[in-house]
Amino acid sequence: MLCQRRKENLRRDVATLHALGHSVTVMSSLSYLVDPYADTLELPTSGELPVVTAEWEREQITQHLGAQFQIVRELGRGGMGIVFLARDIALHRLVAIKVLRYEFASSEEHRERFRREARMTARLSHASIVPVHGFGEVGGDLDDQSAMPLVYIVMKYVHGESLAERMRRDRTIPAGEVQRILRDLALALDSAHADGVVHRDLKAENILLERGSGRAMLTDFGVALSRSLDPVRADASRAFGTPHYMSPEQAAGELDIDGRSDIYSLGVLGYYMLSGELPFDGHTFESLAAKHIADAHVPLASLAPDVPAALVDAIDRCLQKERDIRWRTGRDLADALALITTRRRWFGAKLAPTTLFRTKIVAELALFAAAMRAVFKWTMI
Numbered sequence: 001m002l003c004q005r006r007k008e009n010l011r012r013d014v015a016t017l018h019a020l021g022h023s024v025t026v027m028s029s030l031s032y033l034v035d036p037y038a039d040t041l042e043l044p045t046s047g048e049l050p051v052v053t054a055e056w057e058r059e060q061i062t063q064h065l066g067a068q069f070q071i072v073r074e075l076g077r078g079g080m081g082i083v084f085l086a087r088d089i090a091l092h093r094l095v096a097i098k099v100l101r102y103e104f105a106s107s108e109e110h111r112e113r114f115r116r117e118a119r120m121t122a123r124l125s126h127a128s129i130v131p132v133h134g135f136g137e138v139g140g141d142l143d144d145q146s147a148m149p150l151v152y153i154v155m156k157y158v159h160g161e162s163l164a165e166r167m168r169r170d171r172t173i174p175a176g177e178v179q180r181i182l183r184d185l186a187l188a189l190d191s192a193h194a195d196g197v198v199h200r201d202l203k204a205e206n207i208l209l210e211r212g213s214g215r216a217m218l219t220d221f222g223v224a225l226s227r228s229l230d231p232v233r234a235d236a237s238r239a240f241g242t243p244h245y246m247s248p249e250q251a252a253g254e255l256d257i258d259g260r261s262d263i264y265s266l267g268v269l270g271y272y273m274l275s276g277e278l279p280f281d282g283h284t285f286e287s288l289a290a291k292h293i294a295d296a297h298v299p300l301a302s303l304a305p306d307v308p309a310a311l312v313d314a315i316d317r318c319l320q321k322e323r324d325i326r327w328r329t330g331r332d333l334a335d336a337l338a339l340i341t342t343r344r345r346w347f348g349a350k351l352a353p354t355t356l357f358r359t360k361i362v363a364e365l366a367l368f369a370a371a372m373r374a375v376f377k378w379t380m381i
Contacts, residue, residue, distance in 0.1 A: 105148035128188035190330030193259035251289035267318025
């Protein structure tokens with residue numbers, strides 16, 4: 001159950017935003033929950049981080065890891081890290097190396113966050129979770145602030161593209177493929193949740209689509225929560241991830257976050273893939289948080305009328321405000337998705353079961369009559 005006081009405060013925020021409109025930036029008590037250095041934060045908070053080149057990070061990899069890896073190119077970057085494509089010289093394979101950015105390399109807090117991400121991901125084992133091959137910290141001088149250490153994670157390189165890239169290109173994804181992607185991710189989350197890990201930052205940028213197999217793979221556990229290892233404390237919900245995808249309880253700053261929060265975010269992904277739109281949008285963190293908690297989203301069926309009703313219902317259940325009404329586990333959702341038929345029908349109207357039975361009987365009788373006529377014909381010759 002959501003914290004009542006925070007819920008009431010956010011309902012007042014909704015009323016204020018509706019009265020003032022989006023032209024006014026409203027700051028509420030929720031601002032402290034946003035971590036401006038979160039690796040996946042998308043909305044500006046107290047100011048954008050400066051954009052710098054990756055020359056230092058590239059040079060450090062070459063200097064300290066040159067005997068093991070050869071850099072090919074930069075793959076992408078977030079608020080905290082830069083990811084490079086590299087060749088593993090000894091094993092003759094491509095890998096992805098995520099490096100803590102120069103701006104944060106001197107911070108013990110950010111180095112520890114990188115360590116936690118590596119350890120937490122390494123304990124997970126599932127075909128739809130990108131595995132970690134290794135972690136390291138090299139170089140640096142504790143007595144010399146200008147000599148920053150290189151902190152890095154070596155991961156499997158997934159040949160393909162991110163879901164974000166796919167959505168930017170195609171705008172929407174066919175229902176059958178969405179069903180498969182959601183099922184892959186639901187099973188990955190079920191495995192992580194069974195190990196006590198809540199991802200807390202599902203979004204299109206953190207989903208990789210493997211070329212060839214088409215498998216959806218989950219990555220970036222940078223703000224994940226380990227329910228068995230992390231103590232419940234006042235700042236436990238500070239690293240929020242991406243406001244557009246967060247669950248109502250996450251938006252409200254609840255400390256007791258469990259796997260059903262990820263189920264909500266998975267529903268946001270499904271809604272986005274089918275409709276090309278996110279359930280909620282806003283110019284500030286506060287407005288988005290308030291909408292996730294108090295507002296109803298535009299019905300998915302009205303935005304994607306050709307999608308099977310069962311798939312729409314499965315996603316709508318993910319998006320319930322109260323987590324007790326959502327799918328209990330990722331496995332429950334995956335099992336429900338496996339039963340949905342998304343193949344295109346020959347006829348627009350769905351035939352009732354009675355009609356299908358009658359049609360089958362008529363067809364069988366016609367086939368029997370044809371067979372009897374053929375037998376009669378040959379016996380007369």
